[in-house]
Amino acid sequence: MSSDVLSPGRLAIFAAVLLLVAAVPWWLPALVEDYWVDIAAEILIWSLFAASVNLLYGYAGLLSFGQALYFGVGAYGVAFGLQHFGLGFWGSMGLGVTAATAMAAVAGIFAVRLTWHYFSIITIVFGLILYLLTVGAKDLTGGDDGLSLSLPPFFSLGGVELDLFDQATQYLFVLFFVGLCYGAMWVVLRSPFGYGLKAVRENAPRAGLIGLDAFWLRYAAFVMAGFLAGMGGALFALFSRYASAQYMYWTVSGEGVIWTIVGGAGTLFGPLIGTAALIVLREEISSIWEHYLMVLGVIVILMVTFAPRGFAGLIEDAVRRLKPTPSAPPRSE
Amino acid sequence: MTNVMEIRGLTKSFGGLTAVNGVDLTLPGKELHAIIGPNGAGKTTFFNLISGFLRADKGTVRFLGEDVTGLPTHKISRLGVARTLQVKSVFNGLSVHDNVWIAAQSRSRFLNPFRPAHSYAATARKVDEVMERAGVARHRDDLAGNLSYGDQALLEIAIALATEPRLLLLDEPVAGMSPEETDRTVATVRELAKTVDVVLIEHDMEVVFDIADTITVMNQGTVLRQGTPAEIAADPRVQDVYLGVPEDDDAEG
Numbered sequence: 001m002s003s004d005v006l007s008p009g010r011l012a013i014f015a016a017v018l019l020l021v022a023a024v025p026w027w028l029p030a031l032v033e034d035y036w037v038d039i040a041a042e043i044l045i046w047s048l049f050a051a052s053v054n055l056l057y058g059y060a061g062l063l064s065f066g067q068a069l070y071f072g073v074g075a076y077g078v079a080f081g082l083q084h085f086g087l088g089f090w091g092s093m094g095l096g097v098t099a100a101t102a103m104a105a106v107a108g109i110f111a112v113r114l115t116w117h118y119f120s121i122i123t124i125v126f127g128l129i130l131y132l133l134t135v136g137a138k139d140l141t142g143g144d145d146g147l148s149l150s151l152p153p154f155f156s157l158g159g160v161e162l163d164l165f166d167q168a169t170q171y172l173f174v175l176f177f178v179g180l181c182y183g184a185m186w187v188v189l190r191s192p193f194g195y196g197l198k199a200v201r202e203n204a205p206r207a208g209l210i211g212l213d214a215f216w217l218r219y220a221a222f223v224m225a226g227f228l229a230g231m232g233g234a235l236f237a238l239f240s241r242y243a244s245a246q247y248m249y250w251t252v253s254g255e256g257v258i259w260t261i262v263g264g265a266g267t268l269f270g271p272l273i274g275t276a277a278l279i280v281l282r283e284e285i286s287s288i289w290e291h292y293l294m295v296l297g298v299i300v301i302l303m304v305t306f307a308p309r310g311f312a313g314l315i316e317d318a319v320r321r322l323k324p325t326p327s328a329p330p331r332s333e
Numbered sequence: 334m335t336n337v338m339e340i341r342g343l344t345k346s347f348g349g350l351t352a353v354n355g356v357d358l359t360l361p362g363k364e365l366h367a368i369i370g371p372n373g374a375g376k377t378t379f380f381n382l383i384s385g386f387l388r389a390d391k392g393t394v395r396f397l398g399e400d401v402t403g404l405p406t407h408k409i410s411r412l413g414v415a416r417t418l419q420v421k422s423v424f425n426g427l428s429v430h431d432n433v434w435i436a437a438q439s440r441s442r443f444l445n446p447f448r449p450a451h452s453y454a455a456t457a458r459k460v461d462e463v464m465e466r467a468g469v470a471r472h473r474d475d476l477a478g479n480l481s482y483g484d485q486a487l488l489e490i491a492i493a494l495a496t497e498p499r500l501l502l503l504d505e506p507v508a509g510m511s512p513e514e515t516d517r518t519v520a521t522v523r524e525l526a527k528t529v530d531v532v533l534i535e536h537d538m539e540v541v542f543d544i545a546d547t548i549t550v551m552n553q554g555t556v557l558r559q560g561t562p563a564e565i566a567a568d569p570r571v572q573d574v575y576l577g578v579p580e581d582d583d584a585e586g
């Protein structure tokens with residue numbers, strides 16, 4: 001629990017990293033081509049999707065292969081809001097996130113009664129059902145071709161108008177919401193609720209014996225994960241001006257699982273690291289070799305075999321080796 | 334005064350096997366009660382029934398006068414029944430401190446998702462005290478999964494204690510322990526029994542006759558005899574059960 005307390009040193013490092021991340025639109029184009037700023041925004045968005053997998057798998061012990069469903073509902077909420085209901089920018093974004101959360105609140109009632117592979121299977125089934133419905137309702141959803149969106153500005157007052165067509169503005173817009181979500185996760189995971197989740201993950205029968213209601217803890221995590229994936233989907237629709245059923249397919253869910261595991265399940269920033277690493281890899285390799293997935297497969301096998309705690313685990317070990325545990329009390333044995 | 338636990342006609346069958354068969358048991362409280370009996374006598378099933386792991390086919394369980402039959406484990410736990418398991422069961426991936434912390438904090442009905450866990454001063458004090466009492470304080474920052482078997486057993490007791498139970502059910506607390514670990518655990522249990530009602534299942538007769546105030550002997554799912562250690566030791570039927578002489582099931586239930 002000592003690691004939950006923010007020391008001034010840690011706070012300083014964190015502030016420096018945050019500043020560096022926020023300044024991406026200004027320093028990154030100096031090093032690489034401009035479009036990498038958009039890739040950075042895309043990484044942030046998909047990391048939220050991976051974070052929703054991580055909240056379930058890394059903290060509640062539930063391996064979901066169906067988070068793409070909530071990502072898709074988030075994206076289509078935005079698309080429907082803009083194209084069908086005329087809700088405007090913020091209304092559409094709110095609709096996307098709310099719809100995804102509500103969807104998780106309904107699906108969760110059934111899903112979290114199950115655990116282990118039964119849970120994984122039911123999440124795939126839910127995802128497939130909604131995918132097929134979405135593809136089927138082509139008139140409304142555009143199916144696999146998707147819906148293109150025309151975005152209004154998100155802020156206009158007097159003569160000032162802000163929209164997502166400016167690369168730096170869009171990046172900061174995405175960073176703001178992704179940052180809020182990570183902040184919320186940080187608060188929740190270091191709270192008694194977060195410890196309750198970990199207890200259920202580690203040993204559900206024992207959790208019951210100390211008075212924790214595993215069903216409600218898992219359910220709450222499931223709904224929160226739906227919110228995170230929905231926020232990711234809504235941001236992605238705004239970012240790409242596009243919503244499509246292809247992002248609801250279960251292989252997309254599988255990618256979220258891979259990002260999480262490679263990055264480090266059960267750590268706050270593991271999914272972000274994993275998503276960043278693998279999206280950068282995809283961008284770099286897929287342009288020179290079409291069999292990007294083979295490379296990905298090898299990396300996943302290597303990580304799972306030699307670094308089961310992912311990149312976050314490797315970083316943690318490296319930091320520990322550099323600093324011979326100044327905070328730990330001397331062992332008396 | 335209300336009895337701590339009152340069990341009437343408790344029955345549980347698995348297919349054709351009746352593991353617990355019409356058990357009546359009254360625990361008046363303020364004592365250390367031991368349940369003994371040969372393997373397969375139904376002791377652990379009996380614990381599973383009263384702690385909510387299993388649902389009884391028939392019968393009632395009353396805890397401090399309240400009917401708890403058929404309640405889920407977490408509700409029974411909240412009423413004040415804590416339990417350790419025969420196969421040690423802790424939160425392996427969490428530190429010893431965090432194991433005890435979540436048990437202590439679980440007493441509050443609502444697990445606040447907004448307040449940092451380390452800001453609960455009362456819980457922190459309780460955790461330190463319980464770790465000290467159960468003898469696991471020196472392992473505070475170790476992962477529970479890395480502890481020795483004996484230390485895991487002590488941690489289980491610490492977890493149980495942190496829930497501030499009024500009744501503590503211990504399932505073979507010293508099984509698989511070294512003599513030193515056994516001595517330490519026996520001392521801990523004896524100390525606990527001064528403030529908490531303890532029921533323990535144990536095969537180690539030396540331990541049982543050393544610490545128990547009263548003993549229940551189970552055999553083939555029924556209660557064979559209940560009494561003080563002296564009465565139990567002198568009962569020829571109990572001796573028969575342990576020496577393996579065929580027992581007449583209808584003799585007493």
